[in-house]
Every structure is written in C-alpha cells, then in structure tokens.
Amino acid sequence: MALAGCLLGGAFWAGAGSPVNSFSHNDVLFEVEATPQGQATFAACSQILDLLVQRGWRPAGARVRIQENPFDATLPSADVVLGAGAPSEDSAFDLAAALVVRQFGRALDPAVGDALAQTVAAHLSAPGCGRRLQWERQWLARLDGGDLLSTALPELLWRTGGDSAIREAALGKWPESAYAALAARGVEHPLKALGEVAVAGVVNPEALGFHAGAAGLPAAKAGLDVRFSGTGLQLVALPGDANAVALQTLQSEGTAAWVAVKYALTGSFDAVALNPKAEVVVPLRGTAWAAVLVVGIGPGAHVSINSRQLDEYPVRLKRWDFLAGEGAASLAWETQRHEGLRGFVVEALQTDASGKWSVRRRTLVPVAEDGESSFGYAFVDDDTNGVGAYRLLALTSDGFLAEVGLFPLRNNR
Structure with missing residues (x-):
C-alpha cells in the first residue's frame, strides 16, 4: 500500500x-x-x-x-x-x-466539544465503521433518555450547515450559539426542526442514515401535563386499551409535540404533529407502540394535552367476506358507518425466512363521501404468488392507518 x-x-x-x-x-x-x-x-x-x-x-x-x-x-x-x-x-x-x-480549543465545554467533534467524525466515516456504529448506538441511547443537546442539536447543525455550522456553534455559549448558527442559515424557529430530528431518531433512525438501529422503542412515562427544567425530550403514554384517542394541545410554551405510532406486523411508522387548532385522532388498533413525543427548549417550557377516547373509530363494519384459492383472492366488506376517512388500503403481505412481515404491494380503495350510510366495497387480486396474508386498513384524514382485518393465506407463507 x-x-x-x-x-x-x-x-x-x-x-x-x-x-x-x-x-x-x-x-x-x-x-x-x-x-x-x-x-x-x-x-x-x-x-x-x-x-x-x-x-x-x-x-x-x-x-x-x-x-x-x-x-x-x-x-x-x-x-x-x-x-x-x-x-x-x-x-x-x-x-x-x-x-x-x-x-x-479549551474555551468550549469538553462534553459539548466531544459531541460536536464526533458528529463531524461520524459523517465523514464509512457507514459500516465500527466506531461510527458505536457512536450511533450511544447517540440513540442518549436521545431515548431525553438528551437533545448532545444528539439532535449537533445533528441538526450538521444537516443545516455542515462543518461551517459546527465551527460557528463552537465559538459561543452553548446552546445559544447553535441556535444563532441555525438562524444564520435560515432556521428562525429551531423548535420544529429540532423536534423532527428527534422524532426520526426515536421512531426510525434509518431516516437519519443510521445503520446501528434502535435497541428498542423507549417507554413513555410522562403524563398529559408536560414540564421541562431544560431542553429535552419527553414521551407521553397513550391508553393501551383504547380503540382510538383524540389529542389536542391546549396550552404550550416553548414546546412542540408529535404523536407517533409503530404498526404491528410490518413495523412501519407514522408521525403527525399536534396543534392547538384541531384534534388529531390516533387509531390504536393494529399498533405495537404509540406515544406523544414532546420537545421543549429551555427551562419553563411546558405543554398541556387534552385526550379523549373514541369507540369504533374510524369505521364500523357491517360484514366482510374473504375468499382465496387457485392463485386468486377476493375481499368484500360493507360498512355501517365511517368517520374521518380518506380511503381504504389493502396490503398484500409477505414473510421472509426469519418470519418478518413486509408489504409486497398496496391498493387504495376510494371511500364513499357519506360516512353515515351503509356502503359496500370490493377488492380482487388475480395473483397471490408470494402473498402470505392480506390486511385491510382504513386511512384516516390525519394520515394514520387503522387495522380493520387480517386475512391469512394458509398455503402461501
């Protein structure tokens, strides 16, 4: 060499x-x-x-x-x-x-300097580098513990302005210097941007380019009245026995909040920002994990969240019929009523050698405009090769998927 x-x-x-x-x-x-x-x-x-x-x-x-x-x-x-x-x-x-x-130099707090320097080193290193993977695992563990100042904030600096933003933020008092560096690059309100990095880190680290993967989703412990003593992240638990829950922020100072869900079987995620102007309705049927993620900047940051449980949201089924055989499958269903729907989604699911489920293909079925009247729907698949099951989902107006039914194919798994 x-x-x-x-x-x-x-x-x-x-x-x-x-x-x-x-x-x-x-x-x-x-x-x-x-x-x-x-x-x-x-x-x-x-x-x-x-x-x-x-x-x-x-x-x-x-x-x-x-x-x-x-x-x-x-x-x-x-x-x-x-x-x-x-x-x-x-x-x-x-x-x-x-x-x-x-x-x-020595003017910067050593812990801040290490966090910034390792952010630079990680993004200059190969994805499979052992030290980078170690950094990713430590980063995710700190984030799960609520630490934003050594995780999401350096990452946001890098994504916004790269090396120059890191150098500029290292010159002043942390974290005010970081917010100033972000503002100089067009990020006038860092709360939302910081929260988006944090949410991605919690629910889907691959979206940040991480390869280590999260060890597991953190437990949600906070109640509906969330207060911060400093910049950080807290997770609000949602009722595990509810069919659906409607959420709305009532009073907020220095905070931003998202509700995130992880779906069963496929492990995919959705996250939607909360706001004080309207409720966000979260269907919990078919989810493996759900929580509200609240980001707060500075001491005194707080938010109050109103929560109410809903029954039979977003759809009440009247009947369904599923038939499969000789390489084809058909699914028909009739609704008694529906609320807040964009449409129905039929997923063709497959499994790999380890038994992990993934979506082979999706089909969107338009929904009737009148949700108070009974209406019938039908789906036909002429090729069931490689399909292990079909899943019927309701796509809500807030962008979540509510599981309506799961229909396995006995001989195709």
Whole structure:
C-alpha cells in the first residue's frame, strides 16, 4: 500500500518494538510504526485528514503517533495516539474527532466539544465503521433518555450547515450559539426542526442514515401535563386499551409535540404533529407502540394535552367476506358507518425466512363521501404468488392507518 505524504529523516526505533517512520501530511506530523497494520492505519488517516482540510478544518501542527501499543509511556508525547492494531476505519474516526476537538480549543465545554467533534467524525466515516456504529448506538441511547443537546442539536447543525455550522456553534455559549448558527442559515424557529430530528431518531433512525438501529422503542412515562427544567425530550403514554384517542394541545410554551405510532406486523411508522387548532385522532388498533413525543427548549417550557377516547373509530363494519384459492383472492366488506376517512388500503403481505412481515404491494380503495350510510366495497387480486396474508386498513384524514382485518393465506407463507 502506498503511503501519502513526505518521509522525514528515515526511521527510528521505539524501544524493542518495530521501527517508526515519520511522515508529514497536510502539515500534520505522523509517527508510524513500520508494520503492515501501521501503514494501513496511516493510509486511512491520511484520507480522513484530506477530507477535514477540504472541509475547512485546520489540523496543521498536530502530532499523531500510530503504534501497536498506544499506552506505551516511554515514548515522547503526541497530540493523538492511535493503536496500529485497531481497525483502520476506527482509527480514522478517532483521529477526525481528536483533531476537531483540538481546533475548538479549551474555551468550549469538553462534553459539548466531544459531541460536536464526533458528529463531524461520524459523517465523514464509512457507514459500516465500527466506531461510527458505536457512536450511533450511544447517540440513540442518549436521545431515548431525553438528551437533545448532545444528539439532535449537533445533528441538526450538521444537516443545516455542515462543518461551517459546527465551527460557528463552537465559538459561543452553548446552546445559544447553535441556535444563532441555525438562524444564520435560515432556521428562525429551531423548535420544529429540532423536534423532527428527534422524532426520526426515536421512531426510525434509518431516516437519519443510521445503520446501528434502535435497541428498542423507549417507554413513555410522562403524563398529559408536560414540564421541562431544560431542553429535552419527553414521551407521553397513550391508553393501551383504547380503540382510538383524540389529542389536542391546549396550552404550550416553548414546546412542540408529535404523536407517533409503530404498526404491528410490518413495523412501519407514522408521525403527525399536534396543534392547538384541531384534534388529531390516533387509531390504536393494529399498533405495537404509540406515544406523544414532546420537545421543549429551555427551562419553563411546558405543554398541556387534552385526550379523549373514541369507540369504533374510524369505521364500523357491517360484514366482510374473504375468499382465496387457485392463485386468486377476493375481499368484500360493507360498512355501517365511517368517520374521518380518506380511503381504504389493502396490503398484500409477505414473510421472509426469519418470519418478518413486509408489504409486497398496496391498493387504495376510494371511500364513499357519506360516512353515515351503509356502503359496500370490493377488492380482487388475480395473483397471490408470494402473498402470505392480506390486511385491510382504513386511512384516516390525519394520515394514520387503522387495522380493520387480517386475512391469512394458509398455503402461501
């Protein structure tokens, strides 16, 4: 593997170990153990260093040592010491984070500096990098605990303005400096944007480009009157025995709220923002998890949420008939009444070798305008190949899917 940079003065010996070569790359001095592992680590670190310089970071003057034993105290000090035996991509992550923190200086709170630097390192690293996956898992765990200042806020800075927004936010008092950096880039009201990142992190980390995946959905503990002592995230539990619940924010100061649901079988999600002008009705039948996610900025932030349970929402069925055989299936149903519907959705579901369900295809069936009168509907599928079950759902006006019925095919799973 070719080594980038300039070799300075040959090699020297580090105790009884392998010889160490000195290289200068982008005005950063590298002392690299002359082993295949050391050379591979140096190559990866050179690439990440090039990216940092291209993106406006100034690592010049740093001294980096790459050696098999990074804890050898007999060698001269260095700004960054990396293990030659560690995966090279992990070492590149650690180098990027260390050089970014070094540029921040000592005026910035170390915890804030680490959060910002690791955000930069994560977004410059390969998706499968072990250190990036570790960062993602730690990020998600902190978010589930309600921490926004070291999770969603640095992520929002990066997504809004990249490296320059991170550098600008590191210059002032945190988190006010972050809000100022966002405002300079057109985000005048960061509450909504911050909440959207937080909601995505809780219910669907893949939407943020994360690959580690959430360990599990957090438990909702807060009541309907939510108060914050500082910037954070709280989850409000919804009644588990209700068919549906109507929610509306009554009094809000410095907060934004979303209701999110995870559907059974497929594990897909929906999230809808709450507002004080109208109720949002959440059907709970067919959901595996549901909660209100409340984001608050600053001490004194609070919100009160009104909740009322609904029966037989959004549809009351009068009858249904399902027939399947010889590669075809038909489903007919008649409603007695419906409320707040955009239409019906019929999902053709399939399972993989592990038994996980996924949607093979969806069909939208228009709904009758008069919800107070009985009306009949029909669906026919002429190709059941690969289909394990059909699921009938009602698509509500708020964008949620309420499960009406599940119809398995015995021989196609």
